[in-house]
Amino acid sequence: MYSIGISDVYLDKLTRHQQNIIISSFAQAVRQGTFSRRNHGHLVEGTITTTLAHVAQAFRANNRNDPRLDMDGKTSFILQEQYRGYSNQDNAKQKQKALPIMALRKMYDIANTHKEVALCHLCIGAIFFAMRSCEYLISNHREDSKRTKTLRLKNIQFKKNGTSLNQNSKNIHLSDLVLITFDYQKNNIRNKTVHMFKTKG
DSSP: OGGGTOOOTTOTTSOHHHHHHHHHHHHHHHHTTTTSOTTOOOOOHHHHHHHHHHHHHHHHHTTOOOTTBOTTSSBOHHHHHHHHHHHHHSOOOOOOOOOOHHHHHHHHHHOOSHHHHHHHHHHHHHHHTTOOHHHHSOOSSOGGGOSSOOOOGGGEEEEETTEEEOTTOTTGGGOSEEEEEEEEOTTSOEEEEEEEEOOOO
């Protein structure tokens, strides 16, 4: 804010329309990579909307109006047009293809070491429970900086006839119930537990 001569951090002295113009200008600055590495290039529309959402959250946390909204409580027209323009200019998203089941079977067939077998079990379990990659793989981000937390052994519980089994138990393969607790997910749900009973056959 100081770079454009405004010391009023929360824009209290500006009208709602002026706030809309300021936040739209900020969106364009983010788009152009003003606050990023010099070789970064422009940022995509999704990054812009997420960044502005964080800004709006800071305003609301300090009992201020959301600067993205107009007097009617809707996203300002100028910001809507910017989002649409960014989206039209951005390249099409590169969708990742799903891993076919035959690939998992092949991985399991050629696994020779205990580690390779364990990795196969991890992949099969992750796909079966439709996990996000950040829930079962290590990422470059610090764990305390991520909203979605990586699963640990403590998050997985096995039971037989209603009794919990120690994870080192030799009878763990006889479990009739597995429960997985997700500490924190992207949808802000905490300590969500999903379960699956043993199937027949």
